[in-house]
Amino acid sequence: MMLTIALAKGRTVKDAIQILREVGYEFPDFHEESRKLIFYDEQQQLKMLFVKAVDVPTYVEKGAADIGIVGKDHILEAKADVYELLDLKFGKCKISVAGLKDSHSYPMENVTVASKYPTIARQFFMRKNIPIETIKLNGSVELAPLIGLSDIIVDIVETGKTLQENNLMVLDDIAKISTRLIANKASFAIQTEVIQLFIQKIQSVLEVKQ
Ligand SMILES: Nc1ncnc2c1ncn2[C@@H]1O[C@H](COP(=O)(O)OP(=O)(O)OP(=O)(O)O)[C@@H](O)[C@H]1O
Numbered sequence: 001m002m003l004t005i006a007l008a009k010g011r012t013v014k015d016a017i018q019i020l021r022e023v024g025y026e027f028p029d030f031h032e033e034s035r036k037l038i039f040y041d042e043q044q045q046l047k048m049l050f051v052k053a054v055d056v057p058t059y060v061e062k063g064a065a066d067i068g069i070v071g072k073d074h075i076l077e078a079k080a081d082v083y084e085l086l087d088l089k090f091g092k093c094k095i096s097v098a099g100l101k102d103s104h105s106y107p108m109e110n111v112t113v114a115s116k117y118p119t120i121a122r123q124f125f126m127r128k129n130i131p132i133e134t135i136k137l138n139g140s141v142e143l144a145p146l147i148g149l150s151d152i153i154v155d156i157v158e159t160g161k162t163l164q165e166n167n168l169m170v171l172d173d174i175a176k177i178s179t180r181l182i183a184n185k186a187s188f189a190i191q192t193e194v195i196q197l198f199i200q201k202i203q204s205v206l207e208v209k210q
């Protein structure tokens with residue numbers, strides 16, 4: 001039976017395809033400049049959908065894809081009702097609270113938080129009993145506190161270069177992030193064996209890498 005996999009295009013796509021290749025799937029039509037959005041492997045066992053990272057949990061939750069490869073950040077933000085099957089150990093970064101370098105801590109009231117991840121931000125501050133207002137941005141989030149659009153931000157930190165170059169600092173870490181393999185709950189129930197076999201193959205590739 002053919003499995004449909006939704007893959008986050010963008011910075012993690014190379015690592016994801018590399019793992020699939022090491023597992024034994026070959027995608028003859030795939031090349032980096034391709035604008036195609038659906039690829040089949042040579043053996044017609046895997047149908048690969050190229051999706052914007054933020055949309056992968058939706059494709060999987062709704063059953064448009066049986067499984068998906070996507071960052072934990074998007075899984076948390078979407079609060080997707082899916083199974084998380086494996087940590088693929090690439091796309092490593094963290095999601096943090098950051099603010100102006102000389103601030104050292106965030107205000108405890110009337111806090112405005114700019115983020116690509118308003119749900120993650122809201123949950124984090126709710127647990128701390130700090131009421132916040134979120135401003136949803138789609139990129140260049142670090143700009144917001146510099147020009148007074150927000151007090152602080154919740155964003156991905158990888159090397160710390162973006163914060164550093166914009167005179168910002170980490171005030172709190174929210175979660176460690178890496179790329180995960182997720183599955184649609186109904187697909188997992190119906191195609192348990194096929195998906196378990198897929199997991200096992202990926203696991204053995206990951207073990208070799210460690
Ligand atoms: N420095 C980083 N910045 C952003 N994401 C990172 C970084 N390092 C690892 N990641 C992981 O890579 C995933 C994909 O990042 P990518 O930049 O391709 O997409 P995105 O920022 O989520 O969406 P967009 O297509 O809007 O840029 C993120 O969801 C995150 O899990």
Ligand SMILES: O=P(O)(O)OC[C@H]1O[C@H](OP(=O)(O)OP(=O)(O)O)[C@H](O)[C@@H]1O
Pocket residue numbers: 138139140141142155156157158159160161162163
């Ligand atoms: O700690 P660093 O290594 O500097 O990486 C973190 C930066 O990378 C990501 O931005 P991205 O490149 O996706 O750009 P955008 O979100 O601003 O569009 C993220 O949103 C941070 O801004």
